[in-house]
Amino acid sequence: MRRRSRVLLCFALLWVLGIAYYMYSGGGSALAAGGGRKEDWNEIDPIKKKDLHHNNGDEKAQSMETLPPGKVRWPDFNQEAYVGGTMVRSGQDPYARNKFNQVESDKLRMDRAIPDTRHDQCQRKQWRVDLPATSVVITFHNEARSALLRTVVSVLKRSPPHLIKEIILVDDYSNDPEDGALLGKIEKVRVLRNDRREGLMRSRVRGADAAQAKVLTFLDSHCECNEHWLEPLLERVAEDRTRVVSPIIDVINMDNFQYVGASADLKGGFDWNLVFKWDYMTPEQRRSRQGNPVAPIKTPMIAGGLFVMDKLYFEELGKYDMMMDVWGGENLEISFRVWQCGGSLEIIPCSRVGHVFRKQHPYTFPGGSGTVFARNTRRAAEVWMDEYKNFYYAAVPSARNVPYGNIQSRLELRKRLGCRPFQWYLENVYPELRVPDHQDIAFGALQQGTNCLDTLGHFADGVVGIYECHNAGGNQEWALTKEKSVKHMDLCLTVVDRAPGALVKLQGCRENDSRQKWEQIESNSKLRHVGSNLCLDSRTAKSGGLSVEVCGPALSQQWKFSLNLQQ
Structure with a gap:
């Protein structure tokens, strides 16, 4: 009986020593740390395995890096x-x-x-x-x-x-x-x-x-x-x-x-x-x-x-x-x-x-933000835009008065790099940007406050109206041509009835049609119909479309093209 007890005691001691060795050598680390069944690597979902491999690898490598003194993760x-x-x-x-x-x-x-x-x-x-x-x-x-x-x-x-x-x-x-x-x-x-x-x-x-x-x-x-x-x-x-x-x-x-x-x-x-x-x-x-x-x-x-x-x-x-x-x-x-x-x-x-995205800048600009932006933009236009820079000056006439400094080194850079002309850029990179005709009198959006003249999606014989300016061209892109037509694509603003209150309509452009002749008056702030001496007016825009009315000081007759090309 005593001998049997000694044998059992030896077996128990060997079992304890074996468990201790197993734990010490790392074989049971997952069990000891996790308090549960060790997860077999081969049983892990492949996507999860990839994440573990990626994340643990990065974190382990990062944690093993020695940070310079004074640095923290x-x-x-x-x-x-x-x-x-x-x-x-x-x-x-x-x-x-x-x-x-x-x-x-x-x-x-x-x-x-x-x-x-x-x-x-x-x-x-x-x-x-x-x-x-x-x-x-x-x-x-x-x-x-x-x-x-x-x-x-x-x-x-x-x-x-x-x-x-x-x-x-x-x-x-x-x-x-x-x-x-x-x-x-x-x-x-x-x-x-x-x-x-x-x-x-x-x-x-x-x-x-x-x-x-x-x-x-x-x-x-x-x-x-x-x-x-x-x-x-x-x-x-x-x-x-x-x-x-x-x-x-x-x-x-x-x-x-x-x-x-x-x-x-x-x-x-x-x-x-x-x-x-x-x-x-x-x-x-x-x-x-x-x-x-x-x-x-x-x-x-x-x-x-x-x-x-x-x-x-x-x-x-x-x-x-x-x-x-x-x-x-x-x-x-x-x-x-x-x-x-x-x-x-x-x-x-x-x-x-x-x-x-903020609506305004929190910091100050020496000389004012408008002046700084105009100076920077002029430098870009003068170096890279060739003769097309004139469309910028037509859109922002005040920029002509802002000094832009010496650009000689940037012009030399352009020559040294063998850069293409701006016309190539317009034709190959940005063909969506409409280029005005150099002979046009004015071009772009015809603005009245925050609203713009808009075709409203209408075609021939349709009326025109005003809509919030979206700066995307399309239905709001117009030109005042050298023939004095206000033109959108191949449609022109037409006054069929030359009496006050008559609606303005879109009709196919005809070169010598007096019903389609307009001119800018009062410092380019109004559009007057030549044949009737009446002015384009938006007072009836909500009820039926734009009309022509007796010219006066009303805000509904104030119009401005985004580019005036003949100044």
């Missing part, structure tokens, strides 16, 4: 301490500092969740594994700390770590140097501070010059990058270094900071006033994309705040015009330059980045 950054010192106090206007609702911005987590607004095909797409890393350049001036922090964190959180070489924050002489300096504690973030106000263009060039990666990514300071935003951009540039690519820019509401997906049917464009606008693709263009709705979109212009391009190509192409000030016109200039000098611009539907 973004999850460990103290958001409350950073944002808390600049929060809006009770009774203060939440829009005063940044022209968006800072109170709502400050409430949000630095890594808040946003909806994945990509097309389903993008979420199933595989990207190249050999993509180049990028330096992300973000310039700012007195940006709300919460918005700036979310921009930085969204880059780090939603980008593969190996593709972010660095984030370069260029502080354009903000009032509080700590806005940027404190963010320098975050991994991969470098902060450069200007010792005077330089503006967007010169600040971006400073950041680009300091960049260590072969690819540059420019972002505004109030953005939030979406899932897998970076890979599709880098892939296009890796395939062709002369591509300059932009994401679809989603909308972050300036009042409540709701994140809303933008349409994928838009391209960047402009009117002859050279103000950027979004153009809807033509029906033919939309139909051609039905088979591949996530294909890159060739765009005549980029918005300018968010884009990716090869660093060496950026330098070869002339960086930015360093004599442009503060903000404005730089997207116009770089868009013309890229296209005319052999490159291309694309919007990449599988890349989504949210942006806070």
Whole structure:
């Protein structure tokens, strides 16, 4: 009996030692840590396995990296301490500092969740594994700390770590140097501070010059990058270094900071006033994309705040015009330059980045925002638009009075690069932009306050009316020809009955028809029908259409073409 007890005791001791060895050697780590059944790798769903492989690999590699002294990983950054010192106090206007609702911005987590607004095909797409890393350049001036922090964190959180070489924050002489300096504690973030106000263009060039990666990514300071935003951009540039690519820019509401997906049917464009606008693709263009709705979109212009391009190509192409000030016109200039000098611009539907769109700028412009924008725009027009610049001056006559400085170095750059004429750009890149006839007296929208003369979709013998100006041409595009016809396509404004109150109709244009003759009077502020001496009037627009009435001071007779070509 005693011998049997000793044998059982030995077996028990060996069993305990075996279990201890198994646990110590790692064989039971999953059981010990999880408190349950160890999950067999072969039983894991393949998609889940891929995610585990990808995420754990990145996190493990990242956690094993040794951070430089004084640096922290973004999850460990103290958001409350950073944002808390600049929060809006009770009774203060939440829009005063940044022209968006800072109170709502400050409430949000630095890594808040946003909806994945990509097309389903993008979420199933595989990207190249050999993509180049990028330096992300973000310039700012007195940006709300919460918005700036979310921009930085969204880059780090939603980008593969190996593709972010660095984030370069260029502080354009903000009032509080700590806005940027404190963010320098975050991994991969470098902060450069200007010792005077330089503006967007010169600040971006400073950041680009300091960049260590072969690819540059420019972002505004109030953005939030979406899932897998970076890979599709880098892939296009890796395939062709002369591509300059932009994401679809989603909308972050300036009042409540709701994140809303933008349409994928838009391209960047402009009117002859050279103000950027979004153009809807033509029906033919939309139909051609039905088979591949996530294909890159060739765009005549980029918005300018968010884009990716090869660093060496950026330098070869002339960086930015360093004599442009503060903000404005730089997207116009770089868009013309890229296209005319052999490159291309694309919007990449599988890349989504949210942006806070504001109705006005929060910062000051030396000499006023209008003057600065006109100076910058004149520089772009004088260098790149050839004789077509005259349409800009017709649309914005006051711009002629704004000095634009010396452009000799930019003209020499254009010659050295062997760039194409602006006519090539209009014919091959932006054929949708209607070009006025040089002999026309006036062209474009015929405006009355915020409304414009509109065909209302009517054809021959239909009446015309007014509709809110949409700046998209179409039914609101008119020309006052040298023959004194007010013309839309092949239809002209016609006065059939020459008595006051008679409706104005659309009829086929006839060269010598006196019923179709009009002239501008009173400093081009009215349209008078030559045969009746009555003026175009909108007082009956709601009840039946536009009419002609006895000329007088009424606002319903005030009309202005967007371009007056014969001044």
